[in-house]
Amino acid sequence: MCKCTQILPFVKEFFDDPVDAWKASRIIGGMLKGRSPRLSDISRSMGGKEAANYKCIQRFLDGQDFSEALLRLFREEAPFLIGDPTEMPRPQAKKTEYVGVLSDGETKGYWLLLLATPYHGRAIPCGFVDYSSRTINQDATSRNQHHFAAFRKVKELLGEKPLILDREFSYLELLENLVQERLNFVIRLKVGPKFCDGEGQEVILSVQKGETRIIPKVFYKGKVFVNLIGIWETGFSEPMWIMTNLEPEVGLEFYRQRMKIEEAFRDLKSLLDFDKLLNKRGALMEKMVALVLMAYTISLLLGEALRSHFFPDTGRKHKLYSGPFIFLKLRLDPSPPILAEAKTVLTQILYPVRTHV
Numbered sequence: 001m002c003k004c005t006q007i008l009p010f011v012k013e014f015f016d017d018p019v020d021a022w023k024a025s026r027i028i029g030g031m032l033k034g035r036s037p038r039l040s041d042i043s044r045s046m047g048g049k050e051a052a053n054y055k056c057i058q059r060f061l062d063g064q065d066f067s068e069a070l071l072r073l074f075r076e077e078a079p080f081l082i083g084d085p086t087e088m089p090r091p092q093a094k095k096t097e098y099v100g101v102l103s104d105g106e107t108k109g110y111w112l113l114l115l116a117t118p119y120h121g122r123a124i125p126c127g128f129v130d131y132s133s134r135t136i137n138q139d140a141t142s143r144n145q146h147h148f149a150a151f152r153k154v155k156e157l158l159g160e161k162p163l164i165l166d167r168e169f170s171y172l173e174l175l176e177n178l179v180q181e182r183l184n185f186v187i188r189l190k191v192g193p194k195f196c197d198g199e200g201q202e203v204i205l206s207v208q209k210g211e212t213r214i215i216p217k218v219f220y221k222g223k224v225f226v227n228l229i230g231i232w233e234t235g236f237s238e239p240m241w242i243m244t245n246l247e248p249e250v251g252l253e254f255y256r257q258r259m260k261i262e263e264a265f266r267d268l269k270s271l272l273d274f275d276k277l278l279n280k281r282g283a284l285m286e287k288m289v290a291l292v293l294m295a296y297t298i299s300l301l302l303g304e305a306l307r308s309h310f311f312p313d314t315g316r317k318h319k320l321y322s323g324p325f326i327f328l329k330l331r332l333d334p335s336p337p338i339l340a341e342a343k344t345v346l347t348q349i350l351y352p353v354r355t356h357v
Contacts, residue, residue, distance in 0.1 A: 006334070007032070009343055010298045013350050014069040023060045024291065026053075031295045035328055037277040037288055066290035067127070067153070072350040073297060074126040074157050078117035080186070080254050081126075081158060083150065083165045084265055085113045088275055098282035100133030110135075112289065113150050114265065118257060120304055122267070122322060124349065125293040127153050130286060148177050155181060162186050162246060164258040170243070175224045179245070186251040186258075189228075189241040196222055207232050207239045214248045227251070267324045268296055296324060298346070302334055303327035305342040309335075 008025040015021040026046055030053070031037060034045035043053035074081075089109040093099040102109045110132035116123035129150035151163060162184035170190045178185050195203040195218040207213040207230040215228040220243065229248035232239035244251030268274040274292055279285040303323025310332060311317045326332065334342070 006339060007298065009339075010301075010346055011294070013346055014066075014072060014294055020060075020064075023056070024294075027057055027060070027291060028295045028298065031272065031292060032299060032328065035271060036273045037292045038273070039279075039288075061284060061287050064287060066287055066294075070128075070290045070293060071126055071153065071157075073117075073124050073294075074154055075117040075119065075124060075349050076157070078119075078161065080118070080162050080164045080257070081154060082116045082118070082123055082258055083113060083147075083163055083169065084116065084123075085111055085166075085168050086265055086275075088112055088277065090278055093278060096278070096280060098130065098132055098135055098285065100135065113147060114293075115150055115154060119300070119349075120323065122300060122324075123265070124297055124300065128289060128293070130282070130289070135282075147174055151178075151181075151183065155183065158183060160184060162244070162251075162254060164254050166258075172221050172223060175220060175226075179224055184245055186242060186244040186246065186254045188255060189243055194221055195219060195226075195228065203228075205230060205241055207241075210234060216248065267300075267322050268292070271299075271324050271328045272296060298342075299324040299327045301342040301345050302338070305338045305345070306330075306332050306334060308341075309338055 007029045008022065011025040011028055012018070012021040015024055027042060030042035030044075030046040034041040036042065036045075039054060039057055040050075043050045043057065046053045087102050087109055088111065089102060089107050090096065090099045091108050093108055099108050099110055101107060102111075110130055113129050113131075114125050115127040116125045118124075127150060129146055131146040147169065163178070163186070165185065165187045167188050167190045170187050170193060175185070175187075189205075195205070195215075197203055197218055200222070203215060203218050205215075205228070209232045212229065212231045215230075218226060218228060220226050226243040226245060227248045228241060228243050229252045230239050230241040231252065242248070242251050242255050246254075272292060272295065274296075277285065277288055277292065279288060300323040303321075303326035306326050307321070307323060310326075311321070321330070
C-alpha cells in the first residue's frame with residue numbers, strides 16, 4: 001500500500017495550492033489505507049493521534065470546494081459520458097437534514113447521480129449531484145432539475161459526445177431539456193412508454209426473441225423526436241429497448257459498452273465502503289464524496305499499472321481483477337516505475353478547469 005508521500009504527486013494534480021494538496025493527500029491516503037470514507041476510520045489510518053487527525057480533517061474541509069478539482073477528471077477523448085444514479089441507504093439517520101426515503105418508500109437514504117467516462121472497462125468519475133425525497137418534492141420536474149444540474153456541469157465539455165443513461169432517466173421533462181440544450185443521448189426505456197409516428201398513430205414496441213428491430217423517427221409522448229432500437233437476446237427474460245437521437249445501431253453499441261462498466265460503481269461500494277458514507281451536514285457529505293471519488297480514481301490507475309507488471313495479458317487474473325481490487329485488496333507495493341506510469345496516465349486524463357473571476 002502506498003505511503004502518503006507516494007500519493008502526494010497524484011493529489012497535487014487536483015489542487016493548485018501545495019498546502020491543500022498535502023492535507024488532501026493525507027486524507028486520501030487514510031481513505032485508501034483504511035478502505036473507508038468515515039472520518040473516524042480515516043483519522044485512525046492517517047498515523048499519529050486520531051483525535052488530532054480528526055480535527056485536521058474538519059478544519060481542512062471547511063471552506064473547500066472540490067467540484068472543479070473533480071471535474072478535471074473528465075476525459076476529453078472518451079466516446080461518451082455515463083450517468084448512474086445509486087441509492088445510499090441510511091436506515092439510522094432519522095434527523096439528518098439531507099436524508100429522505102428511497103424508492104421502496106421505507107428505507108431512509110439519499111441518491112447520488114454519478115457522472116463518469118469509460119476507462120479500461122471501468123469508469124472514471126468526474127462529477128455528481130445528490131438529492132433525496134426530503135430535499136426535493138417527489139415530482140418529475142424537481143427530479144429533472146437535479147438531474148440536469150449534474151449534466152449542466154459538463155455540458156461545455158461534452159460537445160457531440162452522448163450521455164448514456166439508464167431507465168431512471170426515460171421521462172419527458174429531461175428529454176425536452178436535453179433536446180433544448182442540443183445534447184446527444186442514449187437512454188434505456190422503462191416498460192410502458194408511449195410513442196407515435198409522424199401522423200399521430202401509436203407505435204407498438206414488439207420484438208421477437210433473438211431479433212433486433214429498429215423503429216426510426218418516432219415521437220416520445222408526442223413531443224420529442226427519437227429513434228428506437230429493440231433487441232431480445234438469448235437468455236434474457238425480456239427485450240431491451242433503447243431510444244436515442246443518434247443512429248439506432250450506434251446508440252445500442254454505446255449502451256452495451258455502458259453495461260460493461262457498471263462494475264466500477266460496485267468497486268466503490270465493496271472496496272471503499274462508499275455506501276457507508278454518512279455526515280451530519282449535506283455540504284460535508286458532498287466534500288467527502290468528491291474526495292472518495294478522487295481516491296477511487298487513484299486506486300484505479302495504480303491498480304491498472306500494477307496489473308500490467310504483475311499479471312500477464314494471457315493470464316486469467318489479468319481479466320478477473322479490477323484495478324481498484326488489485327491495489328486495495330491484493331496490496332501489491334508499487335515500485336517507482338509503476339508509480340510514474342500511473343502518474344503519467346493521470347496527467348494525460350486531467351482537464352485544465354478554468355474559473356472565471
